[in-house]
Amino acid sequence: MEIGVIGLGLIGGSISKAIKENTAHRVSGRDIDPAATGKALQEKAIDGILESKDLGKPDIIFVCLHPEQTIDFMRGHAADFRKGAIVCDVCGVKRAPVAEAEGLLMDHGVIYLGTHPMAGREFSGYDHSDAAIFRGASFIITPTDRTPEAAVDVIANLAGEMGFGMVVTATPAQHDRNIAFTSQLAHIASNAYVKSPALSSEIGFSAGSFQDLTRVAKLNEDLWTALFMMNSDYLTEELELYIGHLNEYKEAIQKGDAGKLRELLREGRLLKEESLRKERSDSQCLE
């Protein structure tokens, strides 16, 4: 197959490399930055440049731009894709792109499928792209009632070939609800963490827990503002729950209620242990 990749940043670059390293498909790519396309060609992450006039050639296209640009690109090029081609976005939220792109592309005889490769790094851009970030990771697909089953199969198989550890199917709303907790809340919890004045005295007093909690504080604020705003309902709910729980600990500590504090900590430990057990049994099922 011929596969097109629009945007050769961290995710688009890694998708191109994962396809080229693991499959026999041809990859054509494009980026507004000529340095990225130049390097991708040189490193054989892509076989050629995907010009606008050639958007009708690929069987599959991954649009790997920021959410608003992804929607703009699909709007601007709906008529340019091949009829019957599968066009995927890779945005970290799914209700908004599905709502914007699915009907539009379908009207042009193009199949749209929302996807979310669950991998990232605290760096962005082609230079940090690496097929290895997908190894063992989850590839989420969010088909709707209107998605042909064959298209889901094609993309799921491709994700397996690319090295993803599992392919998960969810509705766009299920995806957005889960991701508000597993990823979006984590980025806010981390970004808010570093705002204490005590940060200035951190050196020499921090170990693994501080590094873990604050790693993703280093985020791209343009990308994440768009993602958070497109998922504001679910994310607000998660933030309210989290703040409510933190207040319980604070009150127990403030009141000197060691029994209550111990119970709160025990509950959290047990939930984390159960979640680790499920992850382990789940990964055994995949083996």
Place this chain on the structure above:
Amino acid sequence: MEIGVIGLGLIGGSISKAIKENTAHRVSGRDIDPAATGKALQEKAIDGILESKDLGKPDIIFVCLHPEQTIDFMRGHAADFRKGAIVCDVCGVKRAPVAEAEGLLMDHGVIYLGTHPMAGREFSGYDHSDAAIFRGASFIITPTDRTPEAAVDVIANLAGEMGFGMVVTATPAQHDRNIAFTSQLAHIASNAYVKSPALSSEIGFSAGSFQDLTRVAKLNEDLWTALFMMNSDYLTEELELYIGHLNEYKEAIQKGDAGKLRELLREGRLLKEESLRKERSDSQCLE
């Protein structure tokens, strides 16, 4: 020198191993669990058992018990240590043990020094102990006006020999204020995180950020309840600051104020980047 280690759990076991692997000092150890002492002897993490009647032999003693037990042990054995010996605790808070132990030991002609090896794992017990957890880590010493300088030098040199990356000196209060932010808040932020009902749908929707944020949710609630209660003033302040910051993000998202949200995220990113730069220049200074 002869060095005694009281309690061969994760920290005591790791201290014994770090001394035996990196120095020529003799180590005697004790634990209420005969399986731990048996294994430590067999693995040559200790040279012998430290019986109660021999507490007067070591030049240095590390008391590696939970905070309340540490204080109880020092109270119960203040008269048994060698005059002029250096007795160190390794508790994660420092005001309380210093206040309880320093005067008491001094009255018996014994030198007390509060220390905090900044390393840990989300597992406890001798079986998880490992000299490698200290490699490159920070060893904090909290001397007071009453601590002989020579004792600080002896312990600082020993920490260097054991493989610690840096030795940091702070007052007990400075230590407790900084640790409330760098370590205690991290454990609560992580333990509270897993309490969303969305945890049950986590599998397939989580990547590095979720794993990082929730790693230390798996904690020993008895140990951490004691540590939090002994630092409740500073910890309450940090929790209030954190909850206040999280509320700012929540309000911006709820109001749909993308400009404000972007600014909040940008502030957090810049603070984290500055902190990474400081860590890097600091580690270069040590090389």
